[in-house]
Amino acid sequence: MGGAMLSGWLAQGLDASRAAVIEPYPSEDIRAHLAKGVRLNPSPQDCGSVAAFVVALKPQAFSEAAPALKPYVGAATLVVSIMAGTTMASLAEVFGGHVVRAMPNTPAAIGRGITVAVAAKDVSDAQRETADGLLRATGLVEWVSDEGLIDAVTAVSGSGPAYVFLLAEELARAGVAAGLPEALATKLARETVSGAGELLHRSDLDAATLRQNVTSPAGTTAAALEVLMGKDGLQSLLTRAVAAATKRSKELAK
Structure with a gap:
């Protein structure tokens, strides 16, 4: 750095x-x-x-x-x-x-x-x-x-790029599990994650609105989001992940 x-x-x-x-x-x-x-x-x-x-x-x-x-x-x-x-x-x-x-x-x-x-x-x-x-x-x-906010900042933005890279990794693995060749699945995941990030960067719309714009009622994206936004879905996982990283940042201060 x-x-x-x-x-x-x-x-x-x-x-x-x-x-x-x-x-x-x-x-x-x-x-x-x-x-x-x-x-x-x-x-x-x-x-x-x-x-x-x-x-x-x-x-x-x-x-x-x-x-x-x-x-x-x-x-x-x-x-x-x-x-x-x-x-x-x-x-x-x-x-x-x-x-x-x-x-x-x-x-x-x-x-x-x-x-x-x-x-x-x-x-x-x-x-x-x-x-x-x-x-x-x-x-x-x-x-x-x-200064007390810095531990949570570390957990969200400091460590956050690793979470995004993991998303690209796991999206590629899911593509392979769905039948895609590994090289194609990897390229699709990488370009989708980076492209969506750039769209979010350039757009005046918030993330929730951009997500909704991709989601047709009863369509394929809605079916996937029903899993990702379920009880044990992405929100729950990220809340626990950020809490774990925040806790570790505080431990490093001791």
């Missing part, structure tokens, strides 16, 4: 020489940016005064990495975290103040992500504007005032 954000910043015109990546095991995508002038693993002294420091780690790795990262953050540095579960209090304990906690999702890699962010009380208006600009490089940004 950090690499996707860096790509977005550079595409929007960020001077590569002003960006540095702290990563002991850089990916090929990160290395590709070095030729543009991005610095890899400079010392805190070489970085000088850091305006914004983006923490893009797996939350389980934060406690081990924190001591090495702390020297890069000065008294006026804005810290933007995109780690699931890690609270602003935990971040402030390591880095001091000026913390923004954000939850993006993987469509950020193509500029179609959505991020929800919350700022600590000591974050200035100018710093919040900086954070908004950094996060908006990969898609839409929504701000909330209650």
Whole structure:
């Protein structure tokens, strides 16, 4: 995710020489940016005064990495975290103040992500504007005032792309079970899910209306939706899934 954000910043015109990546095991995508002038693993002294420091780690790795990262953050540095579960209090304990906690999702890699962010009380208006600009490089940004909402945000939009990919997987499997060749079923499922998503993105209509527009009374879609919208159908499954992901996000904060 950090690499996707860096790509977005550079595409929007960020001077590569002003960006540095702290990563002991850089990916090929990160290395590709070095030729543009991005610095890899400079010392805190070489970085000088850091305006914004983006923490893009797996939350389980934060406690081990924190001591090495702390020297890069000065008294006026804005810290933007995109780690699931890690609270602003935990971040402030390591880095001091000026913390923004954000939850993006993987469509950020193509500029179609959505991020929800919350700022600590000591974050200035100018710093919040900086954070908004950094996060908006990969898609839409929504701000909330209650950090407690971030766990549910993580469960809905942070983890949500995986649910959509699973839908494509299972729709393809269902097609094979109905008699379609596997390659055709896979292509139909993939294009249907991505195409429907794009239609939802472009349309002014809400999801319920778009669904109803596809559904003829007593037709094939209605027969399928009777199963999907039944007592133990999709709504029940997603409610349980989002609750499980929310619970796990809270556990990661402990």
